Amino acid sequence: MAAVSLNNVVKKFGTMSVVHGASLEVADGEFVVFVGPSGCGKSTLLRMIAGLEDISAGEIVIGGRVVNDVEPAERGIAMVFQSYALYPHMTVEQNLSFGLRMNGNDKADTQRRVSRAADILRISELMHRRPRQLSGGQRQRVAIGRAIVRNPQVFLFDEPLSNLDAELRVQMRVEIARLHKELGVTMIYVTHDQTEAMTLADKIVVLRAGNIEQIGRPLDLYDDPNNQFVAGFVGSPRMNFMAGTVVENSSSVVTVKLANQGGALLRKPLGGPLPAIGAAVVLGVRPEHFGLAGRGDSDITVKVDVAEHLGSTSYVYANAGGGEELVIEREESRHEASLDRMTVSLRATHTYLFDSAGLRLR
Amino acid sequence: MRSKSSAERRRGIALHAALFPLALIWLFPLWMMFVFSTLPENGIFSRDIILTPSDQFVENFNLLESDTGFIRATTISILVAAAYTFLSVALTSMAGWSLACYRFAGKGVVLATILGTLTLPYFVVVIPQFIMVARDFGLHNTLFALIVPPLFNSLGVLFMRQTFSMMPHELFDAARVEGVKEWRIFLFIGLPLARPAVAALSIILFLHSWNNYLWPLLINSKPAMMTAPVALGSLIGLTKVSWGGIMTGAVMLTAPMLVLFVALQRHFVAGISAGAVK
Numbered sequence: 215m216a217a218v219s220l221n222n223v224v225k226k227f228g229t230m231s232v233v234h235g236a237s238l239e240v241a242d243g244e245f246v247v248f249v250g251p252s253g254c255g256k257s258t259l260l261r262m263i264a265g266l267e268d269i270s271a272g273e274i275v276i277g278g279r280v281v282n283d284v285e286p287a288e289r290g291i292a293m294v295f296q297s298y299a300l301y302p303h304m305t306v307e308q309n310l311s312f313g314l315r316m317n318g319n320d321k322a323d324t325q326r327r328v329s330r331a332a333d334i335l336r337i338s339e340l341m342h343r344r345p346r347q348l349s350g351g352q353r354q355r356v357a358i359g360r361a362i363v364r365n366p367q368v369f370l371f372d373e374p375l376s377n378l379d380a381e382l383r384v385q386m387r388v389e390i391a392r393l394h395k396e397l398g399v400t401m402i403y404v405t406h407d408q409t410e411a412m413t414l415a416d417k418i419v420v421l422r423a424g425n426i427e428q429i430g431r432p433l434d435l436y437d438d439p440n441n442q443f444v445a446g447f448v449g450s451p452r453m454n455f456m457a458g459t460v461v462e463n464s465s466s467v468v469t470v471k472l473a474n475q476g477g478a479l480l481r482k483p484l485g486g487p488l489p490a491i492g493a494a495v496v497l498g499v500r501p502e503h504f505g506l507a508g509r510g511d512s513d514i515t516v517k518v519d520v521a522e523h524l525g526s527t528s529y530v531y532a533n534a535g536g537g538e539e540l541v542i543e544r545e546e547s548r549h550e551a552s553l554d555r556m557t558v559s560l561r562a563t564h565t566y567l568f569d570s571a572g573l574r575l576r
Numbered sequence: 577m578r579s580k581s582s583a584e585r586r587r588g589i590a591l592h593a594a595l596f597p598l599a600l601i602w603l604f605p606l607w608m609m610f611v612f613s614t615l616p617e618n619g620i621f622s623r624d625i626i627l628t629p630s631d632q633f634v635e636n637f638n639l640l641e642s643d644t645g646f647i648r649a650t651t652i653s654i655l656v657a658a659a660y661t662f663l664s665v666a667l668t669s670m671a672g673w674s675l676a677c678y679r680f681a682g683k684g685v686v687l688a689t690i691l692g693t694l695t696l697p698y699f700v701v702v703i704p705q706f707i708m709v710a711r712d713f714g715l716h717n718t719l720f721a722l723i724v725p726p727l728f729n730s731l732g733v734l735f736m737r738q739t740f741s742m743m744p745h746e747l748f749d750a751a752r753v754e755g756v757k758e759w760r761i762f763l764f765i766g767l768p769l770a771r772p773a774v775a776a777l778s779i780i781l782f783l784h785s786w787n788n789y790l791w792p793l794l795i796n797s798k799p800a801m802m803t804a805p806v807a808l809g810s811l812i813g814l815t816k817v818s819w820g821g822i823m824t825g826a827v828m829l830t831a832p833m834l835v836l837f838v839a840l841q842r843h844f845v846a847g848i849s850a851g852a853v854k
Contacts, residue, residue, distance in 0.1 A: 261749075264749075264753055265753075266749050266752065266753070285752075285755070286752050286753045286755075287752070287753065287754060287755025287756075288755075291753065292753065292754075293749075293750070293753045295746045295749070295750060296746070297744055297746050299744065299746040299747050299749065299750035301747060301750075301751075301765055302769065303768045303769060312751070312754065312756070312764075313751070313754025313755060313756060314754075316751075316754070316755070316756040316757070316760050316764070317754075317755050317756070360750070360754075364754065
């Protein structure tokens, strides 16, 4: 087990910078998830930790040792790839033992490690099959097994579940969480699926365009995002955003007029500097934070487009004019599906205010 | 469904009807080569065209053997072609691998140079090559001179580079993370996965060496070092041409290649078309 530190890590391809000074601390035994949209640099960051990409500037420390110039195999890491990267011409057993055999590891020890990994992942009966004879989930297990046999200090996962169907993805997610609990090693996991991030992580690192936007525990990010991007990225369905204008600011309270919501006014207390009158702001509301009409600080009326009934809850997709589409979560009440319009309330304490640059106003 | 299958059948018949005469035209010289190899000299030049084989094959072969030492020449040809194929596949695979898998300074220049050599006709190269190998290095009349100078095959390098480029590089990264040395990644992962391409390339290179006439003719002047095609060529004299012997030799050189091609056809087609479709 080992802690991992990234100090101002930069990655450039030619003159193009793709990671702009990432700094991060991963504690020993922690499960950290890098999450962000495609092209945000999360896989590049992981490959730099693995040693598969050189870093252009900065420092990577694993287990107290600077590893900038250390070969991947010497870093004490093991990596699971998105495509599984199983050697197609070898059996499962040969896949698991390949690295150890090539490095001249003792035969008995290799056998013992392979058996242990197979037991942990329940793939003992698949040992003589080739990758093409395995299902997606089994292949993923073998790929994880290949990482386990190395007894790494740090596991690196590069979108390991993205090739699986929805059901298997949930199953494997649980398996990975179990594995983390069982092995207790540091794990760094890359995904673009925020549900995976929320369910697996001790700590989430949200990336955008090569920058770390926010680092925190899943619920901290959910409850207290630093900016509009994080607020929108974490949570499913995503946070609703409504354009507004500050019409009054006094005594640590701003009044925001929501032009696209029939000019509804919401008074929101803020602790920091208040935006100027006339400033454009964005009000964020999570789908579950819309209340029943008349029960909050301000009401808005929206036109219902579609309602999705999921059993215990339903999601109402509503159009409020000005191109703003809202998703409203309600406890299951089927009669709302037939409504053309509905009125919901906003509660100031359950809203988030962002300035025109997307930064949170607290 | 029924009409579709009958339309397909009609199309198949039409295609075969068109291809069959073409196949006959292609096979006719081969057949006549075989027929001539079984005829006595006066049969080959008789006024009537003889289309069926006779019984003079062994006699023609004995003539060929006594005039040229054809068995020894064939042995040299096999040895040269096998060594050339093995070494050239190894060399082109390694060059293709490095161009496909590594980033290094001047890679573009190297690739462009290799591509550039394709535009040079062999006849531009052969004289300087002969002067260098025979005069400067004094290596004429050696097996080394037969095998080594033509080893570098730019088309083979580009073919193998393409093959390795199309493999998922995560496989190689996975091995790197496991601490596997680069040459072992090449040997145990890259090369086994490139088997169809290697098989196709081997056939092409073997045929190239087997049929090579000009270079062995230039570099070896001793009869004891002749390859089979050169031995056959030596039957064409100023005053006498032994057509029976030439045709027998041609049959003996062609038949094993046909058998080899048919036996390895699956690999050949798979290698050539690998990556063309997903």
